[in-house]
Amino acid sequence: MALTTREPSSRPGDGPSGASRWPDPVGASAGLWWGAIGVTVVALLIPVVVSFILVQTLYNPPSRDLPTPLANQGASGVTRVFDSTGRQIAAFNRFETRIPVTRADIPQVLKDAVVSIEDRRFYDHEGIDLRAILRALWADFQGGSYEQGASTITQQYVKRLYTGPQRSLARKMREAVLASRVDDQLEKDEILFRYLDDLYLGNGAYGVGAASETYFRKAVRDLTISEAAMLAGLIQTPSGDDPRSNTSAAEERRQAVLRAMAEEGRINSSERDAALSQRLVLATEDSSPNTGVTLVYPPERADTTFPYFTDYVRRYLIARYGEDKVYKGGLTVESTIDPRIQEQAEAAVRATLAGTSPPLEMSLVSLDPNNGYVKALVGGRDFTKSQVNLALGNCTGVPKAPPNEPVCVDGGGSGRQPGSSFKPFTLAKALEKGISPNKVYSGPTSYRFRNCTDRGPESGCTVGNAEGGGFGPLPLRQATAHSVNTVYAQLIEEVGVEDTAEMAHRMGLTMVRPDAKLGPGRAYGPSLTLGPAEVSPVDMASAFGVFARRGDQFPATPVARVLEPNGKPLEDNTIRRPRRVISQNIADTVNDILKGVITFGTGTAADIGRPDGVAGKTGTSEDYSDAWFVGYTQQLSTSVWMGYANSQRPLLNIKGVGKVFGGTLPAQTWKAFMNNALSGVPNAPFPAPAALANTQPFDGPRGSGPSGGRGRGGDSPAPPEPVVTAPTEPTIPPITFAGPGATTPATSPTPLTVPVPPP
Numbered sequence: 001m002a003l004t005t006r007e008p009s010s011r012p013g014d015g016p017s018g019a020s021r022w023p024d025p026v027g028a029s030a031g032l033w034w035g036a037i038g039v040t041v042v043a044l045l046i047p048v049v050v051s052f053i054l055v056q057t058l059y060n061p062p063s064r065d066l067p068t069p070l071a072n073q074g075a076s077g078v079t080r081v082f083d084s085t086g087r088q089i090a091a092f093n094r095f096e097t098r099i100p101v102t103r104a105d106i107p108q109v110l111k112d113a114v115v116s117i118e119d120r121r122f123y124d125h126e127g128i129d130l131r132a133i134l135r136a137l138w139a140d141f142q143g144g145s146y147e148q149g150a151s152t153i154t155q156q157y158v159k160r161l162y163t164g165p166q167r168s169l170a171r172k173m174r175e176a177v178l179a180s181r182v183d184d185q186l187e188k189d190e191i192l193f194r195y196l197d198d199l200y201l202g203n204g205a206y207g208v209g210a211a212s213e214t215y216f217r218k219a220v221r222d223l224t225i226s227e228a229a230m231l232a233g234l235i236q237t238p239s240g241d242d243p244r245s246n247t248s249a250a251e252e253r254r255q256a257v258l259r260a261m262a263e264e265g266r267i268n269s270s271e272r273d274a275a276l277s278q279r280l281v282l283a284t285e286d287s288s289p290n291t292g293v294t295l296v297y298p299p300e301r302a303d304t305t306f307p308y309f310t311d312y313v314r315r316y317l318i319a320r321y322g323e324d325k326v327y328k329g330g331l332t333v334e335s336t337i338d339p340r341i342q343e344q345a346e347a348a349v350r351a352t353l354a355g356t357s358p359p360l361e362m363s364l365v366s367l368d369p370n371n372g373y374v375k376a377l378v379g380g381r382d383f384t385k386s387q388v389n390l391a392l393g394n395c396t397g398v399p400k401a402p403p404n405e406p407v408c409v410d411g412g413g414s415g416r417q418p419g420s421s422f423k424p425f426t427l428a429k430a431l432e433k434g435i436s437p438n439k440v441y442s443g444p445t446s447y448r449f450r451n452c453t454d455r456g457p458e459s460g461c462t463v464g465n466a467e468g469g470g471f472g473p474l475p476l477r478q479a480t481a482h483s484v485n486t487v488y489a490q491l492i493e494e495v496g497v498e499d500t501a502e503m504a505h506r507m508g509l510t511m512v513r514p515d516a517k518l519g520p521g522r523a524y525g526p527s528l529t530l531g532p533a534e535v536s537p538v539d540m541a542s543a544f545g546v547f548a549r550r551g552d553q554f555p556a557t558p559v560a561r562v563l564e565p566n567g568k569p570l571e572d573n574t575i576r577r578p579r580r581v582i583s584q585n586i587a588d589t590v591n592d593i594l595k596g597v598i599t600f601g602t603g604t605a606a607d608i609g610r611p612d613g614v615a616g617k618t619g620t621s622e623d624y625s626d627a628w629f630v631g632y633t634q635q636l637s638t639s640v641w642m643g644y645a646n647s648q649r650p651l652l653n654i655k656g657v658g659k660v661f662g663g664t665l666p667a668q669t670w671k672a673f674m675n676n677a678l679s680g681v682p683n684a685p686f687p688a689p690a691a692l693a694n695t696q697p698f699d700g701p702r703g704s705g706p707s708g709g710r711g712r713g714g715d716s717p718a719p720p721e722p723v724v725t726a727p728t729e730p731t732i733p734p735i736t737f738a739g740p741g742a743t744t745p746a747t748s749p750t751p752l753t754v755p756v757p758p759p
Contacts, residue, residue, distance in 0.1 A: 066181055069161050077330020077565055081313055083305075083337045084560075090310040092204075092326055099209035103193045105221045110208060111192055112266035113225075113232035117257045119153040120264060122192070127154045127183030128176045154179040157195040201231060202238030203299065204327055215243065217297050225267060226275040226294045229257035239318060240396055243280055243296045244387035245411040249396060251280045254294070284385055298384060308379030309337050311389050312538070313558045315411045319400070320571070331570065332563040336373035341366060341677050345376035348673035352642075352665055353381050355655060361645045362666075363390040364673060365537040366638040369545030372554030372573070374538070375636070376677075379412075380645065388413045388645060393511050393536030401510065404576060406542060406555040408510035415511055415534025416641050420483045420602075421619025421628040421662065422531035424547070424590055425504040427480060429495045431586045432503070437593055441479060443471025447486035449526050450493060460527060463489040466620070466661075477593050481601030483618060485530055492529040500528055506581050508543040508553065509535050531619060537639040540630050545637035547594070547615070550687070551587040552578035588689035591615050595686070598631070605667035606631055608674050612685035616670070618662030624650040629666040634684040636677060640666040 081090040115122045121129055129152050151159075158178045163171050182191060201211035208231060212220040216227050223231070233253030234241055243250035255276055262272040283295040313335055317326045325331070345364045353362055358381065366376045379389035392412035401407045431437065445465060452461035465471075465485050479487035492500055501516035501524065512533045516524045524533060542556035554576070562571040594615035597603040602618040606629055616631025625648040630639040642665055643651065651660035660666075 066178065066185070067162055077328060079317075079326055079329055079331040079333065081310055081333040081335055083335055083339050085339060087305075087339075089305040089335070089337070090313070092314060098206045099213055101197060101207065101209035101220055103189065105219070106193055106196060106208065107221055107223055107228065109225050109267075110196070110220065110223055110228040110231065111189075112261055112264075113228040113257050114192070114196065114235065115153070116260040116264045116266055117232050118156075118235060120260075122153050123188055125152060125183075127179035127181075128152060152179065153195050154183050154191055157191060157198075158182060160198060199235065200238060200323060201234045202242050203244070214299070215296050224275075224278075224294070225258070225261075225271055226254065226278040229261065229275065230254040230280065230294060230296075232257045239315070239323070240410055242411070244282065244298065245389060245392075246394065246396075246413060247280055247282060247296075247388070248414060249394075250296075254280060282386065282388075298387060306337060306339075306342055306377075307383035308389055308391065309335070309342065309374075309377045309558065311379065311383070311387070311411065312374070312377055312392065312409065315389070315392065315409050316407060316558050317562070319395070319407055319409055330565040332565075333559055334561040334563075336367075336375060336558055336560050337377075338375045342376040344676045345378050345673055348669050348676070349378045349381070351672065352655075352669045358382075358385065359644045359646045360651075360654070361390055361643065362669065363537045363641045364638065364669065365391050365541040366636050366673070366677065367541050367545060367556055368635065369548040369554065369632065369637045370635075372542065372545070372557050373560065374541075374556055374558045377538070377558070386645065387411075390416070390641065390645060391537045393539060394534060395511070398510055401555075404555065404579060406508040406510050406539065406553075407557075409536075409538065412536050413645070415536060416628075416643060417533070417621040417626045418531040418535045418540060418628055419619035419621040419626060419662065420485070420488075420531060421540065421617045421630050422504070422533070422535075423480065423483065423488050423529060424544070424594060424617050425507060425509070426488060426492050426495055426500045426529040427476070427593065428507070428547075428582055428586055428590055429500050429503040430476070430491055431589055432582065433495060433499075435476070435491070435494065437477045437480075437589060438475045440473050440475050441487040441490055443474055443479060443484045443487050445470035445486070447489045449489060452525075460525065463527065463530065477596065480593050480617075481596035481599075483597075483602045488529045489526060492526045497524055497526055497528050501533075503582075504533075504543070507546050508555065509533075509539050511535055511539065531621060537641050540628070540641075541637045541639040544616075544630050544632050544639070546581055547587050547590050548632040548634055548637050549578065549587075550591075551580055551582040551584045553581045554578050585690050588687055591686040592689050602661070602663040603629060603631070603667050605663055606671045606674075608671055608678070610678075610683040613683045614674075615686065618667065620661045623648065624652065624659050624661070627651055627660045627664070627666050628662045629670045631667075631670055631674070633674070633678065634686070635681055636674065638670055638674060638677075640670045640673075642666050642669075 079092040080088055081092070083089050119129070121131070125131075155175050158175050159165060162178050163175045186194075196208045198207055199211075200206055201208070201214075203214055205211040205214040209220045211231055211234070212218055212223055212227070215230070216223070230243060230250060230253070233250065233256065234243075236253075240246065241249045241253050258267070258272050258275050261267045262269060267275070278292060278294045281290075281293040281295055283297045313333060314326060317331075317333070321329075345366060349362045349364050353360065361380050362378070363380065364376065364378045365374065367374045377391050379391040380386055389411040390413070392409050394412060394415045395408040395410040398408040443465070446462055447464075448462045463485050466483075471479075471482070471484055471487075474482075474484070474487070476487065476491065498514075498516045501512055502514040504512045505514040512535065516528065518524060538556050542553075545556075546553045557573050559571060560573050561569055564570050594617055595612060597617055598607050598614055603616055606614075606616055608614055610633060614631060614633050616629060619628035619630070620626070626641065626643045628639065628641050630637075632638065642660065652658065654660055654665065657664050
């Protein structure tokens with residue numbers, strides 16, 4: 001994989017030849033000082049690099065034979081996945097595909113695309129590109145980014161064939177020497193052919209022959225300019241830029257390749273513009289060829305049970321161990337899925353979507369907060385039609401998580417906006433800072449953030465409640481139950497945006513950066529509390545599971561154990577210990593408040609008749625484009641998302657519901673699923689928070705809107721009901737579900753054995 005860089009801009013003041021593109025907080029003199037240091041560092045590195053090349057050339061002349069290649073890259077052991085009863089549900093070797101091709105099969109347009117984006121000077125350098133190395137060093141020093149990398153195509157080929165991917169200076173030096181030898185002994189087109197014939201391009205496709213068949217169902221010799229550009233764009237991050245699960249990222253890379261090809265003169269401007277207009281479109285099984293778009297086909301139908309869940313397993317393992325380990329490691333994977341609960345989840349989603357059509361979609365994820373095991377996962381209505389797994393997220397730019405911390409799992413497209421279901425993270429941080437749940441706030445129809453400099457009603461400085469309703473004075477507890485946006489706008493100003501983001505990340509929202517940044521120079525504002533940050537249903541179920549577990553975190557996982565071919569555990573989640581991420585009393589207090597959402601707030605449609613044993617939060621994003629209900633008991637934490645997969649289209653007039661809030665169809669789906677999944681499992685009331693055990697909850701004015709009636713918060717309203725006193729009953733020990741795999745016997749005292757509900 002090439003080290004990604006971007007060519008220095010030729011615009012004045014942008015890059016090494018001009019002033020810094022970033023504001024200089026300490027003045028121009030400091031910038032000159034750092035510039036002088038940079039020039040000195042590069043000046044010192046030049047003789048070092050040149051000396052190294054000379055010494056290696058003297059002591060390792062290019063005429064010497066190349067070393068023996070690493071063990072056969074094609075050797076593969078079958079990775080088998082089992083459900084919690086020991087039944088095999090998937091085998092990942094079927095994802096690996098190789099289709100032999102000859103040099104004559106590789107079209108010139110594909111060679112041009114790959115060279116343009118990966119190694120523009122491929123035909124000019126001798127295996128290593130000193131100019132690119134110095135450019136990359138300068139980029140690292142400046143903190144900028146470049147389009148081209150220091151690692152040449154020849155070096156990438158050598159790394160795969162001879163040196164391996166381990167990170168070390170010695171390996172990198174050996175790679176450079178061998179690249180020089182390869183360049184001396186082989187023709188350029190032969191090097192490029194060998195590189196392309198063995199290149200991994202995602203979805204188990206090794207080599208461009210397999211990739212062409214996998215994505216376009218055509219021979220590689222027949223690729224168009226647009227198709228060649230898409231394949232070239234996959235080289236750097238085949239999983240992150242997967243056109244089936246992250247179409248927008250793949251499209252961005254395709255366009256970058258086309259522009260690079262035009263800049264290098266390998267296609268003309270007319271060819272570039274024509275190809276740019278042929279955007280990526282996901283095909284269906286009955287799609288016919290269309291010259292106006294670039295069709296990417298779904299994978300050939302395979303016999304796999306619970307395809308969205310097994311896709312999650314595959315992506316989770318790749319995120320942890322890499323693709324070679326998954327496709328070739330011969331692993332035994334004891335997954336966490338409970339077939340009964342999975343079937344109930346699929347039935348609940350299927351019933352809600354009945355009578356509707358794509359692109360309307362729904363996702364449901366349910367996990368056990370007492371061990372993090374994902375028991376059920378539905379990523380959409382039909383995996384054969386769409387491989388965008390809507391239960392997952394978008395992990396672009398998210399660093400790899402250390403052990404025992406939540407793992408971001410890619411594959412869900414751009415992610416989903418949580419709306420008001422994000423508010424509990426602001427609430428938890430407020431409680432952590434000592435703000436009382438009984439603190440009284442005003443709940444006006446609209447609220448303008450303090451010190452907001454944008455102008456105009458659409459600037460983002462002004463927050464309104466759903467449907468324009470307003471409240472009078474009310475405590476934080478009631479504002480949460482009724483999801484009052486204007487109260488939470490005031491709350492995050494007290495709590496702090498970065499502190500709120502840190503809390504959300506700490507609790508398991510892997511896509512939310514703890515510093516509240518969106519990227520270089522961009523940051524969330526106080527509207528973060530209303531849920532503009534993308535999340536995934538897996539992360540939401542896991543994060544709310546921290547409340548259910550009373551402050552302890554077991555990160556979400558689809559695997560209980562992963563075993564090497566010799567039986568040695570590669571990962572064993574049957575013995576992991578939880579992390580304490582918030583205090584027990586803060587979690588108890590959040591639980592006590594979120595019970596009100598279901599008892600008398602916006603989520604009454606989710607009431608499953610478990611007194612004091614169920615809590616949750618509704619969420620509806622701006623313009624009704626995402627609707628959520630995330631709720632939990634001590635045994636299961638479940639998130640439900642509904643929306644349109646391909647756009648921010650509003651959820652209007654669906655199955656008799658004019659405007660779909662989180663408290664409507666998502667809450668009803670959650671209720672249908674949880675009633676079945678928990679059938680036969682005793683109710684377990686949440687323990688009362690110690691500080692509130694003898695406190696009567698506020699039951700004063702409900703507030704009034706402009707006309708004197710009750711106003712609305714951030715989600716669908718419900719008629720007010722009497723507020724119950726915080727419970728004091730002792731908790732019932734959490735239920736432990738059956739362990740996965742034939743080697744892990746069931747230990748549940750109350751197994752979930754209810755029949756599957758009808759569609």
